[in-house]
Amino acid sequence: MYKKKKIQSVLVDCQHGIGGILRVKPLTWGHGSNFGSPGIWVVTVLVNFYPKCPQPDLTLGLKRHTDPGTITLLLQDQVGGLQATRDGGKTWITVQPVEGAFVANLGDHGHFMSNGRFKRAEHQVVVNSNCDRFSIATFQNPAPEAIVYPLKIEEGEKAVLEEAITFQEMYVRKMNRDVNRPWLKKPVKDHQSYDFDHQSKLAPKLAENIFV
Ligand SMILES: O=C(O)CCC(=O)C(=O)O
Numbered sequence: 001m002y003k004k005k006k007i008q009s010v011l012v013d014c015q016h017g018i019g020g021i022l023r024v025k026p027l028t029w030g031h032g033s034n035f036g037s038p039g040i041w042v043v044t045v046l047v048n049f050y051p052k053c054p055q056p057d058l059t060l061g062l063k064r065h066t067d068p069g070t071i072t073l074l075l076q077d078q079v080g081g082l083q084a085t086r087d088g089g090k091t092w093i094t095v096q097p098v099e100g101a102f103v104a105n106l107g108d109h110g111h112f113m114s115n116g117r118f119k120r121a122e123h124q125v126v127v128n129s130n131c132d133r134f135s136i137a138t139f140q141n142p143a144p145e146a147i148v149y150p151l152k153i154e155e156g157e158k159a160v161l162e163e164a165i166t167f168q169e170m171y172v173r174k175m176n177r178d179v180n181r182p183w184l185k186k187p188v189k190d191h192q193s194y195d196f197d198h199q200s201k202l203a204p205k206l207a208e209n210i211f212v
């Protein structure tokens, strides 16, 4: 069960924690940083609700994607359904829910900024026939006008980006590319693997039992 006040305070803690890791302060960055000039670090919170589905092998809760920002911190309930791939979608690993733990997910900006050293995680969400599912994602993004380019390129290394672009431009290019991805045209059951039997053993949950 998630308490609204607790979630708010956890989100603020996350924002400061991530700021510490990235060595930036939300809303107070100096000029010239990779997070925007004048710096604004945009944290977006998204509550995802996946209603139970009578035929879960025919659809996805969320299609395969990477998150555009720097880091996503995700709180999922105990139902499960998040999957990640390391081999371009051939196999999918289920990210088992751990009570009270966040999933930390690197996004496109994190990947570009580190010149590919930090791997962005491709992920998707499957649904199940027995339980509704909730997740809360907090996306840590640079400001729209922030310049996206590797912070450092070692000698002999190739930059993962051909040119420096704004985060806004990076986002638009990504969205345009993603709508033409070939896997979107394949039947859903060809690119998911999940233990649907396990799901049928979970007791259904009502929304009001999750948020109080
Ligand atoms: O619901 C989840 O587990 C993942 C949500 C997600 O990937 C997103 O909101 O970008």
Ligand SMILES: [Fe+2]
Pocket (backbone or CB within 6 Å): 065, 066, 067, 123
């Ligand atoms: Fe995502």
